[in-house]
Amino acid sequence: MSKNLADKVLTDILNATALPNVISFAGGLPAPESFPVNIVKNLAVEALDTKGANLLQYSRAAGLDSFRQTLAEYVKSKQISTTASNIGVTTGSQSAAYIIAKQFIKPNMRVLVESPTYLAILPIFSSFGAEIIEIKTENDGINIEHYEELLKQGESVTYIMPNFHNPTGITTSQDKRTKIAELIKKYNTLLIEDDPYNELRYSGQPLQPIYCDAPENVIYLGTFSKILSPGLRVGYFISTTEIVSKLASTAQMIQLHTSNLTQAIAELYVAKGLLTEHLPKIINLYQKRLDTMVKELAPLTQQGFEINKPQGGMFLWVKLEKDITGEALYEKLKQKGVYIVPGEVFFPNPQDGKGFIRLNFTNVAEDKIVEGCKIIRESLG
Amino acid sequence: MSKNLADKVLTDILNATALPNVISFAGGLPAPESFPVNIVKNLAVEALDTKGANLLQYSRAAGLDSFRQTLAEYVKSKQISTTASNIGVTTGSQSAAYIIAKQFIKPNMRVLVESPTYLAILPIFSSFGAEIIEIKTENDGINIEHYEELLKQGESVTYIMPNFHNPTGITTSQDKRTKIAELIKKYNTLLIEDDPYNELRYSGQPLQPIYCDAPENVIYLGTFSKILSPGLRVGYFISTTEIVSKLASTAQMIQLHTSNLTQAIAELYVAKGLLTEHLPKIINLYQKRLDTMVKELAPLTQQGFEINKPQGGMFLWVKLEKDITGEALYEKLKQKGVYIVPGEVFFPNPQDGKGFIRLNFTNVAEDKIVEGCKIIRESLG
Incomplete structure (x- = not known):
């Protein structure tokens, strides 16, 4: 990523939150109106x-037994068949990724990631001395041939976000999932499958996690941050019982265990069917916002922009027409009170991202999306 | 510590929890009857x-602003004068120690600790390649001359538990606190002052934390685990704003932030004066248990045992008469359904601890303390 530009953008955006009438497509937050505050309150009392x-x-450290059992039952809805002892509870997905890195990453170990990848995850691996290597990535996931080349070169750990990728919105195809599973088994390597947006699907059919075809080689990460609340900090990982046991020991060293109260709230949220009841409301809210954004930006396709509507998640990734860069558009829009993230910040080599911008649609009301997109269109007119 | 004996003792104790009629002085848990369940419930709703x-x-990552402000006010009761921006919130003290180690410990760095020290903290430092070095320790804290010798030998970080030490119950004297503060300033070194039992004082006068005399060189750790609930996982550290800012970045990488709900519960517990109201009940409960245990074991002093009644905390450290070892007594008592921790497990060289046992008095009802101590006396009769 471009560290300086990223820092500048982050500072701008933070400063902008204090300004009136700003429209920010830059963040990565769930909508507060999606949080079931009363449900959480009732569940805290019940717990x-x-x-x-x-x-x-x-x-x-591995989590409350009853919660792990509830999770084992719940993940059947994601086509994952597993047991409570294959599941560990964490303080959100960030915590899961950190614990995995602490356990498995040694200095100079190669970590293979999509290009681009999720920004906030990289410092974790780097902090343990990992070398980050990008796998060529296409519209349906990583390039399988390039991935195999990289796997051949020696020991590595892979980090992939298979559904509605942040920032690109890409979903890895079923065919590529199957091939990735075959490769990690063939090269006996570990893959972290980070799936925070799994439940936020607005179109298309759910695909099987890579974990299902390679349960010995995958650590699957799930979270309650997008379907309940990020502020509660509850996530989980699924892997072999041996890996779960190792990671639980590491988690114990790091913080003893995840808060019981937040675990119990998430457990009851699932076990009492409240997630099943509430989730469609979140999906409906976000789906409309995505539809609105895509519709409002559609005229730009006539000017050479490419808008790939994602099947789910929180982000729209726009390929710009060739005469403008993400950074230039960022500066232009900032003057008009509209914030986006320029593609440059997502790549180790900023040049690779200059033709893109990332827009968040989950945390902006529809009328503001209309207004913000109008400003974007006018800026480019 | 003696890893094998420690593992064996831990396994025995865990297995024993499933047995009827066991009396365990081995654990290190607060009494569940000390937890203000209804208060927590009401505060969750209010939050x-x-x-x-x-x-x-x-x-x-540094914590909720309002909670940090509340904490800055609260720690005045510990004689600490500070501001919200000098405080960071953590997922318990273990998490604070881990974050500090991740930030500051480099391979082969020396970590100076009391002899013996708190067991669960050592794997954190070791996991970053630290060399653990014991400072000679007396009944009023570390030996100052030996400490200075060690400081002179080069870069190091010090880890100290100044009040009602686990396992020894020792409180570092005011005189030694002052001298330690002078030394860490003189050698410009960092000291972690872990103070989980601060509020659990049953006799004597509260002493000033080392932090007060060397705020530039100390990271002070406090926790809600003993005065509210360990299962909520809320702790905090106090240091310079520069260190707080560094540690917050590291905490963000590790888990983004501590759960807001548990932070808010702890905040209201303090801000509404509920801690002030509830704490005397905890102290009263534990003080009686300590008094009972000391009284019941008093006859052993005639057989050459030394019982140093601590001024607070959760543990009684007993020096055995010279013909019996901690491990031998452990085995003997286990047969009779009474569990203790043999001193051997607390020392890098188990021989150094063979003359001691550690007894927890907080999580055993008074009648069980009477019964368990009777069995100890009879075993030694």
Whole structure:
């Protein structure tokens, strides 16, 4: 990524939050109106009423047994067949990725990632001395031939976001998932499958996680950040019992365990069918916002812009017409109170990203999306 | 520590929890009856009612601003004068220690600790390649001359538990605190002051944290685990704004931030005066248990045992008469359904600890303390 530009953009955006009338497509936050505040409140009460003092005592690093059982049942809805002892609870997906890195990444180990990849994950691997290597990436996921070439070159860990990728919105095709599973088994390598947006699908058919075809080689990451609340900090990983046991020991060293109260809230949210009830509301909210944004930006396709509508997630990735760069558009729009993220910040070599921008559609009301997109169109007119 | 014996003891104790009629002085848990379950429930409701969706959104790594302000006010009761920006919130003290180690410990760096020291902290430092070095320790804290010798030998970080030490119950004297503060300033070195039991004082006068005399060189660790609930996982550190800012970045990489809900519960617990109201109940509960245990074991002093009653905390450290070892007594008592921790497990060289046992008095009811101590006395009769 371009560190300086990224820092500048981040500072601008943070400063802008204090300004009136700003429209920000730059963030990566769920909409606060998607949070089931009353449900969380009722579940906190129920958890403390039923589990009492047990909930306030120390507990085990792998997570509450009852929650792990609930999760094992829940992930069937993602086509994952597993058991409670294959699941570990974490303080969100970031925490899962960190624990995995602490356990497995040694200095100079190669970490293979999509190009571009999720920004906030890279410092974790780098902090343990990993060398980050980009796999060529196409509209349906990584280039399989290039991936195999990289795997051949020696030991590595792979990090992939298969659904509605951040920032590109790309979903890895079923065919590529199958091939990736074959390759990681063939080269006996570990793959981190980070799937935070899994439940946020607005069109198309759900695809099987890579984990399903290579359960010995994948650590699957799930989270409650997009379907319940990011502020509660609850996530989980799924892998072999051996890996779960190792990661639980590491998690214990890092923080003993994830808060029991937040675990219990997430457990009841799933077990009582409240997620099933609430999720369609979130999907409906976001789907409309995505539709609005795509519709409002559609005229730009006549000017050479490419808008690839994602099947889910939180981001729209726009390929710019060749005469403008993400950074230039960023500066232009900033003057008009509209914030986007220029593609340059997502690539180790900023030049690779200059033809793109990332737009978040989940945390902006529809009327603001209309207004912001109008400003974008006018700026480019 | 003796890794094999420690593992064996831990396994025994975990297995024993499933057995009926076991009396365990081996654990290190607060009493569940000390947890204010209803208060936590009411505060969870109040937090969600007043902060609403904000509480469920992502927040900043250093912690909620309002909680940090509340903490700055609260720690005046510990004689610490500081500001919100000098405080960072963590997922318990273990998490604080881990974040500090991730930030500051480099391979082969020396970490100076009391002899013996708190067991669960050592793997953190070791995992970053630190060399653990014991400072000679007396009944009023570390030996100052030996400490200076070690400081002279080059770069190091010091880890100290100044109040009601685990396992020894020792409180570092005011005189030694002053001298330690002078030394760390003189050698410009960093000291981690881990103070989980601060509020659990049953006798004597509160002493000033080392932090007060060397705020540029100390990271002070506090926790809600012993005064509210360990299962919620809320702790904090206090240091310079520069260190707080560095540690917040590291915390962000590790887990983004501590759960907002648990932060808000701890905040209201302090801000509404509920801690002030509830704490005397915890102290009263534990003080009686300590008094009972000391009284019941007093006859052993005639057989050459030394019982140093701590001024607070959770543990009684007993020096055995010379003909019996901790491990031998452990095995003997295990047969009778009473569990203790043999001193051997607390020392890098187990021989150094063979003359001691550690007894937890907080999580055993008074009648069970009477019964368990009777069995200890009879075993030694």
